[in-house]
């Protein structure tokens with residue numbers, strides 16, 4: 001799983017990309033995933049992740065797109081207007097990453113952050129070695 005967070009205040013842009021090599025989605029599934037009541041979870045009847053992600057981007061004048069191929073994986077790309085008053089704060093990225101990594105021990109994460117104060121990269125395969 002690859003996650004990129006890029007803050008570019010100079011371009012007034014925040015970009016988030018999330019790429020996986022999971023099961024992917026066919027065209028029919030993709031047409032339904034932005035519906036908050038579509039989920040393949042069996043534990044609850046709502047699937048909010050993608051619709052809230054797109055809504056958050058759109059509230060800033062940006063957008064979120066999905067590119068997916070069955071059997072290959074999925075790429076989500078969201079662009080936000082960085083300075084928009086409705087742009088949600090990133091919050092504590094370190095804690096979020098910690099939760100992701102420790103909660104999913106079988107998944108290898110490559111996390112990249114790019115921002116005005118520097119870049120950061122974490123590849124959990126290096127830690128596992």
Ligand SMILES: Nc1ncnc2c1ncn2[C@@H]1O[C@H](COP(=O)(O)OP(=O)(O)OP(=O)(O)O)[C@@H](O)[C@H]1O
Pocket residue numbers: 020022023024025033034038039040041046047048049050051073074
């Ligand atoms: N990266 C992905 N690869 C394959 N299928 C996906 C992916 N992301 C979403 N889906 C499919 O789209 C459905 C809706 O996704 P969404 O993130 O909106 O909700 P959810 O994951 O079901 O629940 P929630 O995000 O609220 O925990 C999922 O149940 C799954 O079937």
Ligand SMILES: [Mg+2]
Pocket residue numbers: 048049050
């Ligand atoms: Mg989800």
